[in-house]
Amino acid sequence: MNAPAKLRIATASLAGCFGCHMSFLDIDERLLELIDLVEFDRTPLTDIKTCHPCDLGLIEGGVCNAENVHVLRTFRQNCKTLVAIGACAVNGGLPAQRNHLDLRDILETIYETEGGLARGTHIPNDPELPLPLNRVHPIHEIVKVDYFLPGCPPSADAIWKFLTDLIAGRTPTLGHGLLRYD
């Protein structure tokens, strides 16, 4: 008999701090169990740089620039199930605090007027740099999202429960203690 096909997972960090990815690694030794059940596509842990057709896509972070929009849409096209992991993906999180400020003004302060800068510095403007959006958006404003996993970050146990439910073909549920917002 053939071994059951492994679930293919891709992950990305958009405007996030990588804390959600770190919390995923906080499953500790269970990572070795997981490796037997899934295979990884594009993630910051592998050298696969674009997302291919996958069963599951996990997105950390909101959308803050043009490149984030592109990556997010590619994930949606390729992933059967797309999950917003953590406060930033779910509602913009802390980076969205810049939403009530003027982007130009922020950039000017940081790159031109702040103390401690060399003389005559300017806002970076090379075409290689993706254009920042005026606001940081939660990912559901741009694509359809199948599941939302709150927390900053969601705990390793919550991520583990969620993944093992999905792998076993159950609808993921987070019981008492796992569904948290801090």
Place this chain on the structure above:
Amino acid sequence: MALPLETAPHPETLKRVAIDPLTRVEGHGKVTLLLDADNRVQQARLHIVEFRGFEKFIEGRPFWEVPVAVERLCGICPVSHHLAAAKAMDQVIGTTLPPGAEKIRRLMHYGQILQSHALHFFYLASPDLLFGFDAEPQKRNIVALSALQPEIARKGIQIRKYGQEVIRLTAGKRIHGTGAIPGGVNKALTPEERSFLRKDIYAIIAACREAVELVKRLFEENRAHYEAFASFRAHAMCLVAADGALDLYHGGLRARLADGALLFDHFDYSHYWDVILEDVKPWSYMKFPFLRALGDCDRGWYRVGPLARLTLCDYIPTPFAEHERKEFLAFDEGAACHATLGYHWARMIEMLFAAETIKELLHDDDLSRADHVGLAGERRERGVGVIEAPRGTLIHHYRVDENDQVIRANLIVSTTHNNQAMNEAIRRVAQQYLDGNELTEGLLNHIEVAIRAFDPCLSCATHALGKMPLIVELFDAEGRPLDRLVRGADGRCQRA
């Protein structure tokens, strides 16, 4: 003065190769190369492509909120930001920390060093070193490591887990905890918590010693390659203790020039701007700090982090790590000290130092003292907190008004100090390995190997506005327009 390979004179005639996104590093970045018709590299740049603006939106927030807000800059070393901010706020409220509080913070910090260094080596970088820089890409990750070298993978997971547990018990949560508060910490460690952590620390020290041996062996087996790969002399900076010892929690700034001369020593970081300024280049959101005395970034850039610290400090105050430091310095008459790959070796020695320090701290009864917050004293407007984070010197600088609100913030994160050094490293690799060759995936990975050695945390770094007119439209899931942004030829962005 222009640095070699930073800017090609006629970029429009060249072909562009991008490594995008950089993988197995923390955060968001890419590398672009411009090549001529003979595949000679004319330009190589590391771009940091994300812009956050933390310094701006923290303005107006109450100062006591800052240590838990700024750690969201980075989920890989949140404790570093948490503690640097708390140290700054200690000054704002004019307090002196009770001995137990400082020791708990130190414990938290060394837990952070342990987990971050283990994460970097075992989960991210080691596949390059163990399986070869141009191994098939499928082999270059933690999954392959756990299949091919399961013992090494398991040890790495255990070391990181232990560091995360130290953080959990001192900060309340493994990621984005709340332990440090202005003036101290919000709880002491119970004797039970200390004995829980003491149980495994000897096994962790042993595992760290094996990790040092592993990197040393790699150096011995590949001397010529490891010593030459992206190797260069550079100025260096870090904190050192008053007696010159390696201390990652507190000290004065020391900088040594590439030629070995000391530029400054035990410099009081509360006015760091007297010795460091920052430059900006159009092609990266990450700034370019430099040693002010040397005039500009092209002359004054420097290295920070494990390699800088191990070569700058006078000694390491724990026995196993000090022994290893001496071997590291003596290796091939100091060849490892200038090698980019020397960062890995130095990092593993620091990981051992962190484990040994944790062991000592866990035996200290001050950790369980009831007085873990100092009394507020004379209020000050300015607070500067500096710490040696896993990746290097981290500077937090705030001004707080009489209404307890932050009115100014400036952060220089560790990876930013290494910005020019990383660019230098990829240009060396471009010349050493890529120049004139047909580019293969394996060759391009050499560039990433050089960047990874610095363990950059691009998550902490920032992003820009171009000169070309550009329109970005954002539609929601149903295709309704959500946001539209127009960038004019003058680089100004407008909501349209």
